Amino acid sequence: MPLLLSTHPFPDSTFGLWQITESEKFFRADIPLSREEESDLAQHQNPLRRLEWLAGRWLLHKLTDSPQRLSLAKDAFSKPFFPENQDLACSLSHSKGNVGAFIVNCPQSTVNSHNSQSAATSRF
16 A cells, blocks of 8 residues: 655645555445445446546545545546535546546635536537
């Protein structure tokens, strides 16, 4: 379970990079998934892709420093967001057994990509 990097590159932001050495069982035991997340995970048959999917959500949870895990949803463009806390924006990336996660606290008075995409696309 090596956390390769954890940094705060900007105010109110956190970035983490994790090298996955755990099994799917480890992540499943530690993070409860919503029905939507279970459905999304079920679409992934490749074992490495499933691990990356779970590890990304686990890492996001750890970076939020929240006692209770916030579930993730996907918008119309498949961008992840926290439906229970729209002041937090996030991004996930994965490659070959590594996962990166970025979280930034951006109150809704600033640009929130989840809401602004809907507003922007409605103009066209």
